[in-house]
Amino acid sequence: MRRRTVQGMLLLAVLAAGLIGLGGGYILWGWPANWYAARDVFKLPATPENQLIQYGWQLVTETPRLIGKSASDPSLRYAGNDLACTQCHLKAGNKAFAAPFVSTFASFPMMVNDEVLTLTDRINGCMTRSMNGQPLPESSREMEALLAYMRFIGEGSPEGVRVTGMGLFPVAPAPEPPDRARGEKVYAHSCASCHGANGQGQRNSAPQVGFLVPPLWGDDSFNSAAGMSRLTTAAAFIRANMPYRTTEAHNPSLGVQEAWDVAAYVTSQPRPAGPADRAASLTSN
Ligand code: HEC
Ligand code: HEC
Numbered sequence: 001m002r003r004r005t006v007q008g009m010l011l012l013a014v015l016a017a018g019l020i021g022l023g024g025g026y027i028l029w030g031w032p033a034n035w036y037a038a039r040d041v042f043k044l045p046a047t048p049e050n051q052l053i054q055y056g057w058q059l060v061t062e063t064p065r066l067i068g069k070s071a072s073d074p075s076l077r078y079a080g081n082d083l084a085c086t087q088c089h090l091k092a093g094n095k096a097f098a099a100p101f102v103s104t105f106a107s108f109p110m111m112v113n114d115e116v117l118t119l120t121d122r123i124n125g126c127m128t129r130s131m132n133g134q135p136l137p138e139s140s141r142e143m144e145a146l147l148a149y150m151r152f153i154g155e156g157s158p159e160g161v162r163v164t165g166m167g168l169f170p171v172a173p174a175p176e177p178p179d180r181a182r183g184e185k186v187y188a189h190s191c192a193s194c195h196g197a198n199g200q201g202q203r204n205s206a207p208q209v210g211f212l213v214p215p216l217w218g219d220d221s222f223n224s225a226a227g228m229s230r231l232t233t234a235a236a237f238i239r240a241n242m243p244y245r246t247t248e249a250h251n252p253s254l255g256v257q258e259a260w261d262v263a264a265y266v267t268s269q270p271r272p273a274g275p276a277d278r279a280a281s282l283t284s285n
Contacts, residue, residue: 033156035102035163038094041152049148052141056149059142060085060092064210067142069133071209076142080132080272081221082203087214088130088228090241093153096165097240103162105151119147129226132272168236174260178231183265186258190243191216199269213244217269225274235263 041057044050059066063084071077086092093101108119123146124135136143157163188197194213195201201215215221227233239252239259254262 035154035157036091036094036096036100036165038091038153041149052145052148053152055141056145056147056152057092059146060089060149062210063131065208067136068209078127078131078134078136078142080134080223082210083131083214083220083222084210085126087211088237093150095241097167097169098237099168100166101150102154103157103166105147105154106157106159107162107166119150123147126226128275130222130228132221132223132226168233169240171232171236171239171259172256174235175257178235178260178264180261180265180268182257183261183263186254186262187265190254190258191262194244199266216266217271219272221271223272223274225276229267229271229274231260231263231267234267235260238263238266 041050041054044053061084063079063086064070064082065072067076067078068082068084069077069080070082071079088099089095089101090098093099093104104122105119108122109116111117120136120138120143123143127133127135136146195216196213198218199216199221200218201211201220202213204210204212211220222228228237239254239256243253252259
């Protein structure tokens, strides 16, 4: 009896907190808000802080030229490939369900597997895995610029909340086990025209470095520890965003089974070994 009352009170307290949160939210955040309306960073007044935001935007969109493996300044060649952040974080982190950056600044640090993960660590997670390279030094202008840009695009977004559209649009379970052979056919039909028969992508014409269409496997791709090399992540990203210009996560052009099959095909292809795999292969040799 007493226990029930305590539970009831707890429930009420939780409900009340939720309501206050919601009420406060409407007042603070305004409604409806379009968190994904990208603003032109070059229209900001030229203050030192805004210049940092602009550099952050350039790092996300012109990654290969600035910090890629062929970057113009050799001392800044942190990445081990020529991918750009925006090739996965579409529209420079402003596209819903394409791993956007809108709530990113407001939701870090976060707890992952009982450990505190800071935003610098998270960015460096992509530097060492998706970008197959080295971490950016914590106090570098590059790291500061990325943080400033992420704070800017999340301006006014609720603290500690992931707004709708953050992350990836989860794909329904595969009706049948994902199958590479079927995936190869989907790839040939719906992907190869842009990403190439061997997943090699299309390079920009010289002297511009980087890719017009990013590679999906091979030496120039993300490594085996990257999120995109996991079947579920790849299937969710692909179904909501590919073929390119699939704009609505809710109106995909690939079927559920096709997305899983093509993801199984892509993730089974060769790519650089990730940091953990590299360590494992070192100790086993
Ligand atoms: C090959 C694809 C790929 C590339 C290239 C890439 N990322 Fe990521 N990134 C991901 C995926 C996938 C996630 C996890 C998305 C999810 O599941 O929520 C992620 C997550 C992140 C997050 C966490 C966002 C959040 O709020 O949870 C940050 C920050 C980030 N990436 C920064 C970067 C930066 C900066 C670059 C460029 C230097 C970059 N990424 C390049 C695929 C990529
Ligand atoms: C019309 C050309 C086109 C087609 C068709 C296309 N893509 Fe893409 N894809 C792109 C472009 C361009 C990007 C980079 C997006 C950007 O820069 O905004 C991309 C990015 C990606 C990425 C994330 C970046 C990376 O390096 O992994 C994946 C994964 C991907 N595509 C998979 C696929 C799959 C699977 C298909 C077939 C179902 C497909 N794409 C069809 C053009 C295309």
